Amino acid sequence: xIPLITxxxxxASFLGFLIFQVRSRYSRSxxxxxxxxxxxxxxxxxxxxxxxxEEEYLRKNLSAGExxxxxxxxxxxxxxYVSALSENASRLVAAGQSARSDSDLNVAxxxxxxxxxxxxLKVWCLLAxxxxxxxxxxxxFLSPSNAIARRYQAxxxxxxxxxxxxxx
Amino acid sequence: xxxxxxxxxxxxxxxxDIFEAPVLHNAPVRRTMTPVLHVITAVLVLLALLFIGTxxxxxxxxxxxxxxxxxxxxxxxxxGLVVLAFLWHRFLGIRMSRFVFGIAFGLGLITxxxxxxxxxxxxxxxxxxxxxxxxxxxxxxxxxxxxLCYVLAWDNIPGD
Numbered sequence: 001x002i003p004l005i006t007x008x009x010x011x012a013s014f015l016g017f018l019i020f021q022v023r024s025r026y027s028r029s030x031x032x033x034x035x036x037x038x039x040x041x042x043x044x045x046x047x048x049x050x051x052x053x054e055e056e057y058l059r060k061n062l063s064a065g066e067x068x069x070x071x072x073x074x075x076x077x078x079x080x081y082v083s084a085l086s087e088n089a090s091r092l093v094a095a096g097q098s099a100r101s102d103s104d105l106n107v108a109x110x111x112x113x114x115x116x117x118x119x120x121l122k123v124w125c126l127l128a129x130x131x132x133x134x135x136x137x138x139x140x141f142l143s144p145s146n147a148i149a150r151r152y153q154a155x156x157x158x159x160x161x162x163x164x165x166x167x168x
Numbered sequence: 169x170x171x172x173x174x175x176x177x178x179x180x181x182x183x184x185d186i187f188e189a190p191v192l193h194n195a196p197v198r199r200t201m202t203p204v205l206h207v208i209t210a211v212l213v214l215l216a217l218l219f220i221g222t223x224x225x226x227x228x229x230x231x232x233x234x235x236x237x238x239x240x241x242x243x244x245x246x247x248g249l250v251v252l253a254f255l256w257h258r259f260l261g262i263r264m265s266r267f268v269f270g271i272a273f274g275l276g277l278i279t280x281x282x283x284x285x286x287x288x289x290x291x292x293x294x295x296x297x298x299x300x301x302x303x304x305x306x307x308x309x310x311x312x313x314x315x316l317c318y319v320l321a322w323d324n325i326p327g328d
Contacts, residue, residue, distance in 0.1 A: 003223045004291050007284045014247055014280035018273055021254050025269065090261035097263060116194045119260050123197055126259075 038088045038156070043149045046081040049074050050146035064140070071139035078144050079132050085152050086125035092118035092159055110158065117155045124148050176242045179275060180209070183246060186253045186272050190262040209249065216244040220283075240286065246279040270318025274311035281307045 048054060055074075059067050092114055099111035128148045135142040187205055191197040220241040253272055257264050264272065285304045289297060 004284075004287045006223050007287045010244075010247075011280050011284040014251075014276065017251060017254075018276045018280070022273065025264075093261040112193075115262075116191075119191060119194060119262070120197050122260055123200065 038091055039084045041081060041084050041088065041152070043153065046078060047146045047149050049078045049081070050144040050149075052143060055143055068139045072136055075132050075136045075139065075144055079129065079136075082125055082128050082132060082148065085148060086122060086129070088152070089118045089122040089125060089155070092155060093122070095159060114155065114158050117158060121148075121151055121155050124151055173239055176239055176246070179246055179279065180242075180249075182271065182275060183249045183253060186268055186275075187249075187256055189265070189268045190257060190260050208252065209245065212245040212248040212252075213242060216241040216248070220244060240283050243279055243282050247276070250276040250279060266318045266321055270315045270321075273318075274314040277307055277311045277314070 055071065058070055062070060096111040096115035096118060100108055100115070102108050102111065125148060128145065131142070132144050135144050184205065187201070188198055191201060217238070220237050224237055224240075250272060254264075281304070285300055285307075289300045292300065
């Protein structure tokens with residue numbers, strides 16, 4: 001009896017999840033997400049937060065405890081930037097998807113390229129987030145990377161070719 | 169049981185294609201994603217083995233039916249993969265194509281209901297087996313209808 005009850009609850013929960021997916025697919029909010037403007041991101045500030053030379057300067061001039069505290073503050077701030085970049089990547093994907101069916105073949109091709117590059121950016125943001133979380137746990141041994149800022153700039157530049165693009 | 173094992177194996181391949189659908193033309197991301205997907209699948213299978221094992225441990229003949237419970241665990245792990253497939257598309261911000269959505273939804277109906285149907289069959293008397301069989305066949309037909317509807321579909325669906 002117990003297996004039956006447990007599996008019935010499992011099956012009902014799973015069915016509820018599938019129904020939720022159908023409803024969210026056709027909800028108005030998912031359609032209206034297209035065209036949202038990009039979140040303004042100060043890439044210079046982000047690069048400053050993740051600059052290895054800046055980190056080295058702090059490491060030399062602060063005590064070990066002070067360095068860990070300051071570095072963790074910098075990493076937490078960097079995580080907020082990465083989160084914003086990730087959200088912008090999602091909006092670029094949405095913009096690319098809406099432009100993919102454009103009658104102009106050049107625009108459609110650009111849109112497809114933007115989608116693929118934005119997906120890569122999204123995955124890089126996820127990996128950057130994990131690296132920052134590890135650096136937060138071990139600030140003395142791990143450093144954040146600012147490579148994602150350059151990748152974001154390249155993708156955002158591609159989006160300038162889309163008609164009615166989301167403003168950065 | 170062999171047919172069911174083959175069916176479960178085929179579904180793993182379909183699930184992999186669902187995961188790769190948004191990055192089909194993106195070889196670098198696919199190369200990164202493939203080993204991660206294998207690890208996630210292995211973790212889900214282990215968790216499912218634990219789940220099914222703890223549910224059925226007190227059954228008579230448990231040790232003689234290891235293969236059966238392993239297939240149940242693989243089926244349950246596929247439910248987790250279906251959930252992750254939807255979450256993966258949501259994370260990427262990619263709207264599933266009609267075709268992929270229909271297959272994922274139909275696959276979810278089948279993988280989610282099979283463990284329950286088998287447990288129901290074990291719990292009921294023999295004279296009710298045909299009820300379970302008809303229900304299971306009905307679910308399969310609904311899944312196929314869902315696939316067909318999404319493939320042939322529905323120009324009037326807004327935003328689709």
